[in-house]
Amino acid sequence: EAGVAQSPRYKIIEKRQSVAFWCNPISGHATLYWYQQILGQGPKLLIQFQNNGVVDDSQLPKDRFSAERLKGVDSTLKIQPAKLEDSAVYLCASSLAGTSDGNTFGSGTRLTVV
Amino acid sequence: EDKVVQSPLSLVVHEGDTVTLNCSYEVTNFRSLLWYKQEKKAPTFLFMLTSSGIEKKSGRLSSILDKKELFSILNITATQTGDSAVYLCAVEGVNRNDYKLSFGAGTTVTVRA
Numbered sequence: 175e176a177g178v179a180q181s182p183r184y185k186i187i188e189k190r191q192s193v194a195f196w197c198n199p200i201s202g203h204a205t206l207y208w209y210q211q212i213l214g215q216g217p218k219l220l221i222q223f224q225n226n227g228v229v230d231d232s233q234l235p236k237d238r239f240s241a242e243r244l245k246g247v248d249s250t251l252k253i254q255p256a257k258l259e260d261s262a263v264y265l266c267a268s269s270l271a272g273t274s275d276g277n278t279f280g281s282g283t284r285l286t287v288v
Numbered sequence: 289e290d291k292v293v294q295s296p297l298s299l300v301v302h303e304g305d306t307v308t309l310n311c312s313y314e315v316t317n318f319r320s321l322l323w324y325k326q327e328k329k330a331p332t333f334l335f336m337l338t339s340s341g342i343e344k345k346s347g348r349l350s351s352i353l354d355k356k357e358l359f360s361i362l363n364i365t366a367t368q369t370g371d372s373a374v375y376l377c378a379v380e381g382v383n384r385n386d387y388k389l390s391f392g393a394g395t396t397v398t399v400r401a
Contacts, residue, residue, distance in 0.1 A: 207389075216292070216376055216391030217331070229386050263329055277322075277389070282329035 176200065178280035180266050186286045192254035195283045199247070199268030203278075205229075208241055208251050209265040211282070217265055223249065256287045290315040292379050294392035302400050305367050309395045311377030312359040319387060321353055321360050324376040326394065331376055334362070367399045 179198040187193050199206050204225050209217035220239065222230040225246035234241070238257070243249040253260055263282040291314040301307055313321065320338045324331035335344045337353035337360060344351050348367075353360045364371055374394040381388050 214393065216378070216393045218391070219389065222386075222388070230388060265330070277333065279330040279332075284329070 178266055178268055178278050180264075180280035180283055182283055183281065184284045184286075186288060187256055189258055189287050190255040192252065193256055193285060194250050194252045195264050195266075195285075197249045197251070197266030197280060199249070199266070200278055203268035203270055204246070205269045206243055206249050207267040207269075207277070208249070209267065210262045211265055212262045220251070253285075256285075258287050261285055261287045290379060290381050290388070290390040292377055292390050292392035294375075294377050294395050296395060297393070298396040298398070300398045300400060301367055303368060305399075306363065306365045307367060307371075307397060309362040309364075309375050309377075309397070310359060311361070311392055313377075313379045313390075313392075314358065315379045315381040315390065317382040318355070319380045319382045322378045322380065322389070323351055323360075323362050324378065326374040326376055327372075334375075364397070367397075369399050369401055372397060372399045 178200055181196050185193055206223045208220045210220050211217040220234045221241045223243040226243045239253055241251045263284050265282045266280040267277045269277045293312050295310045320336050322336050323334040325334055335351045340353055340355040348365045351362045374396050376394045377392045378389045
Protein backbone atom coordinates (compact mmCIF):
# COMPACT_ATOMS: atom_id res chain seq x y z
CA GLU A 175 0.00 0.00 0.00
CA ALA A 176 1.46 3.34 -0.99
CA GLY A 177 1.75 5.85 1.83
CA VAL A 178 0.67 9.46 2.10
CA ALA A 179 2.66 11.49 -0.41
CA GLN A 180 3.62 15.09 0.22
CA SER A 181 5.58 17.63 -1.77
CA PRO A 182 7.80 19.50 -1.71
CA ARG A 183 10.01 18.04 1.03
CA TYR A 184 11.58 21.38 1.83
CA LYS A 185 10.78 24.99 1.01
CA ILE A 186 12.53 28.22 1.89
CA ILE A 187 10.73 31.48 1.18
CA GLU A 188 10.96 35.08 2.21
CA LYS A 189 8.31 36.60 4.45
CA ARG A 190 5.30 37.96 2.62
CA GLN A 191 5.77 35.43 -0.20
CA SER A 192 3.24 32.72 -0.98
CA VAL A 193 3.72 28.97 -0.75
CA ALA A 194 1.65 25.88 -1.48
CA PHE A 195 1.94 22.32 -0.26
CA TRP A 196 0.44 19.25 -1.86
CA CYS A 197 -0.79 16.01 -0.34
CA ASN A 198 -1.97 12.77 -1.93
CA PRO A 199 -3.60 10.52 0.68
CA ILE A 200 -3.77 6.75 0.73
CA SER A 201 -6.21 5.50 -1.86
CA GLY A 202 -9.69 5.13 -0.43
CA HIS A 203 -9.04 7.23 2.68
CA ALA A 204 -11.97 9.60 3.05
CA THR A 205 -10.53 11.73 5.83
CA LEU A 206 -7.56 14.01 5.31
CA TYR A 207 -5.80 16.19 7.89
CA TRP A 208 -3.26 18.99 7.72
CA TYR A 209 -1.13 19.55 10.81
CA GLN A 210 1.41 22.23 11.64
CA GLN A 211 4.33 21.15 13.82
CA ILE A 212 6.53 23.94 15.12
CA LEU A 213 9.95 22.89 16.39
CA GLY A 214 9.72 21.50 19.91
CA GLN A 215 5.93 21.15 19.84
CA GLY A 216 3.46 18.45 18.95
CA PRO A 217 1.46 18.57 15.71
CA LYS A 218 -1.45 21.00 15.76
CA LEU A 219 -4.48 20.28 13.59
CA LEU A 220 -5.09 23.01 11.01
CA ILE A 221 -7.91 21.50 9.00
CA GLN A 222 -9.75 18.21 8.62
CA PHE A 223 -11.59 17.13 5.47
CA GLN A 224 -14.16 14.37 5.10
CA ASN A 225 -14.17 13.66 1.37
CA ASN A 226 -14.15 17.18 -0.07
CA GLY A 227 -16.01 18.85 2.79
CA VAL A 228 -14.41 20.66 5.72
CA VAL A 229 -15.10 19.02 9.10
CA ASP A 230 -12.93 21.22 11.34
CA ASP A 231 -10.92 24.32 10.47
CA SER A 232 -11.19 26.05 13.82
CA GLN A 233 -7.41 26.41 14.22
CA LEU A 234 -6.67 27.48 10.65
CA PRO A 235 -5.53 31.13 10.46
CA LYS A 236 -7.97 31.96 7.71
CA ASP A 237 -6.56 35.41 7.02
CA ARG A 238 -3.50 33.81 5.44
CA PHE A 239 -4.03 30.05 5.23
CA SER A 240 -6.37 28.25 2.86
CA ALA A 241 -6.85 24.62 1.94
CA GLU A 242 -8.91 22.71 -0.53
CA ARG A 243 -9.54 19.11 -1.42
CA LEU A 244 -10.99 18.97 -4.87
CA LYS A 245 -12.80 15.75 -5.80
CA GLY A 246 -12.16 14.36 -2.33
CA VAL A 247 -8.67 13.06 -3.12
CA ASP A 248 -5.60 15.33 -3.31
CA SER A 249 -5.35 18.41 -1.16
CA THR A 250 -3.37 21.64 -1.24
CA LEU A 251 -2.56 23.95 1.66
CA LYS A 252 -1.59 27.52 0.84
CA ILE A 253 -0.07 30.32 2.88
CA GLN A 254 -0.35 33.85 1.54
CA PRO A 255 1.46 35.94 2.71
CA ALA A 256 3.87 33.94 4.87
CA LYS A 257 5.18 35.17 8.21
CA LEU A 258 8.32 34.17 10.07
CA GLU A 259 6.23 32.27 12.64
CA ASP A 260 4.88 30.00 9.90
CA SER A 261 8.23 28.19 9.84
CA ALA A 262 7.31 24.62 10.72
CA VAL A 263 6.82 21.14 9.35
CA TYR A 264 3.45 20.72 7.65
CA LEU A 265 2.19 17.17 7.99
CA CYS A 266 -0.60 15.60 6.02
CA ALA A 267 -2.37 12.50 7.33
CA SER A 268 -5.26 10.40 6.10
CA SER A 269 -7.57 7.77 7.53
CA LEU A 270 -10.42 5.61 6.32
CA ALA A 271 -13.40 6.95 8.17
CA GLY A 272 -12.34 9.80 10.43
CA THR A 273 -11.06 7.69 13.30
CA SER A 274 -7.50 8.11 14.43
CA ASP A 275 -6.36 4.52 14.80
CA GLY A 276 -5.92 4.27 11.09
CA ASN A 277 -4.11 7.61 10.72
CA THR A 278 -1.12 7.47 8.42
CA PHE A 279 1.16 10.46 8.22
CA GLY A 280 3.15 11.70 5.26
CA SER A 281 6.79 12.70 5.62
CA GLY A 282 5.87 16.35 5.77
CA THR A 283 7.10 19.57 4.22
CA ARG A 284 9.62 21.61 6.15
CA LEU A 285 8.94 25.30 5.59
CA THR A 286 11.47 27.95 6.51
CA VAL A 287 10.40 31.58 6.25
CA VAL A 288 13.30 34.05 6.27
CA GLU B 289 -10.15 22.96 24.89
CA ASP B 290 -8.55 19.51 24.94
CA LYS B 291 -5.19 19.35 26.70
CA VAL B 292 -2.37 16.80 26.58
CA VAL B 293 0.72 17.16 28.79
CA GLN B 294 3.76 14.93 28.44
CA SER B 295 6.63 14.52 30.82
CA PRO B 296 9.52 14.63 30.94
CA LEU B 297 10.23 16.94 28.00
CA SER B 298 13.46 15.09 27.32
CA LEU B 299 15.74 12.47 28.77
CA VAL B 300 19.05 10.84 28.04
CA VAL B 301 19.69 7.21 28.91
CA HIS B 302 22.26 4.52 28.13
CA GLU B 303 21.62 1.42 26.13
CA GLY B 304 19.93 -1.23 28.22
CA ASP B 305 18.16 1.23 30.50
CA THR B 306 14.39 1.31 30.96
CA VAL B 307 12.47 4.52 30.31
CA THR B 308 8.99 5.52 31.37
CA LEU B 309 7.18 8.31 29.58
CA ASN B 310 4.10 10.00 30.99
CA CYS B 311 1.05 11.51 29.37
CA SER B 312 -1.83 13.21 31.19
CA TYR B 313 -4.87 14.58 29.46
CA GLU B 314 -8.15 16.46 29.62
CA VAL B 315 -10.51 15.85 26.73
CA THR B 316 -14.17 16.19 25.94
CA ASN B 317 -15.80 12.84 25.14
CA PHE B 318 -12.68 10.69 25.28
CA ARG B 319 -12.47 7.99 22.65
CA SER B 320 -8.84 6.83 22.64
CA LEU B 321 -5.25 7.66 23.50
CA LEU B 322 -2.52 7.04 20.97
CA TRP B 323 1.26 6.89 21.14
CA TYR B 324 3.46 7.73 18.17
CA LYS B 325 7.20 7.60 17.53
CA GLN B 326 8.66 10.46 15.49
CA GLU B 327 12.21 9.98 14.28
CA LYS B 328 12.51 12.49 11.47
CA LYS B 329 9.29 13.94 10.21
CA ALA B 330 6.45 11.43 9.93
CA PRO B 331 5.03 10.14 13.24
CA THR B 332 4.58 6.39 13.16
CA PHE B 333 1.83 4.70 15.12
CA LEU B 334 2.74 2.64 18.19
CA PHE B 335 -0.35 1.98 20.29
CA MET B 336 -3.98 2.88 20.63
CA LEU B 337 -5.54 2.55 24.09
CA THR B 338 -9.21 2.72 24.84
CA SER B 339 -9.71 0.71 28.05
CA SER B 340 -8.24 1.23 31.49
CA GLY B 341 -5.79 -1.23 32.95
CA ILE B 342 -5.18 -3.30 29.83
CA GLU B 343 -1.52 -3.29 28.90
CA LYS B 344 -0.58 -3.25 25.26
CA LYS B 345 2.80 -4.67 24.29
CA SER B 346 4.92 -4.66 21.19
CA GLY B 347 8.38 -6.09 21.66
CA ARG B 348 10.20 -3.95 24.20
CA LEU B 349 7.49 -1.30 24.26
CA SER B 350 4.39 -1.39 26.41
CA SER B 351 1.70 1.06 27.37
CA ILE B 352 -1.22 1.30 29.76
CA LEU B 353 -4.09 3.72 30.28
CA ASP B 354 -5.78 4.91 33.46
CA LYS B 355 -9.08 6.57 32.52
CA LYS B 356 -9.92 7.42 36.11
CA GLU B 357 -6.72 9.39 36.73
CA LEU B 358 -6.54 10.52 33.07
CA PHE B 359 -3.04 9.42 32.22
CA SER B 360 -1.04 6.89 30.29
CA ILE B 361 2.53 5.63 30.45
CA LEU B 362 4.77 4.27 27.76
CA ASN B 363 7.59 1.98 28.83
CA ILE B 364 10.62 1.02 26.80
CA THR B 365 12.80 -1.73 28.26
CA ALA B 366 16.35 -2.66 27.27
CA THR B 367 16.66 0.55 25.26
CA GLN B 368 18.68 0.64 22.06
CA THR B 369 20.11 3.57 20.11
CA GLY B 370 17.36 3.04 17.55
CA ASP B 371 14.83 4.01 20.20
CA SER B 372 16.13 7.59 20.07
CA ALA B 373 13.19 9.66 18.89
CA VAL B 374 10.42 12.00 19.96
CA TYR B 375 7.51 10.10 21.48
CA LEU B 376 4.16 11.79 20.98
CA CYS B 377 1.01 11.19 22.97
CA ALA B 378 -2.30 12.13 21.38
CA VAL B 379 -5.85 11.98 22.66
CA GLU B 380 -8.89 11.55 20.49
CA GLY B 381 -12.11 13.27 21.45
CA VAL B 382 -15.48 12.98 19.78
CA ASN B 383 -17.79 15.85 18.99
CA ARG B 384 -21.00 14.53 17.43
CA ASN B 385 -19.60 12.27 14.71
CA ASP B 386 -16.31 14.13 14.32
CA TYR B 387 -13.09 12.79 15.79
CA LYS B 388 -10.35 15.20 16.75
CA LEU B 389 -6.78 14.32 17.71
CA SER B 390 -4.89 16.60 20.13
CA PHE B 391 -1.15 16.06 20.58
CA GLY B 392 1.19 16.70 23.46
CA ALA B 393 4.52 18.41 22.90
CA GLY B 394 6.37 15.11 22.97
CA THR B 395 9.21 13.59 24.97
CA THR B 396 12.62 13.50 23.31
CA VAL B 397 14.44 10.30 24.19
CA THR B 398 18.15 10.02 23.48
CA VAL B 399 19.76 6.62 23.96
CA ARG B 400 23.55 6.67 24.13
CA ALA B 401 25.66 3.63 23.26
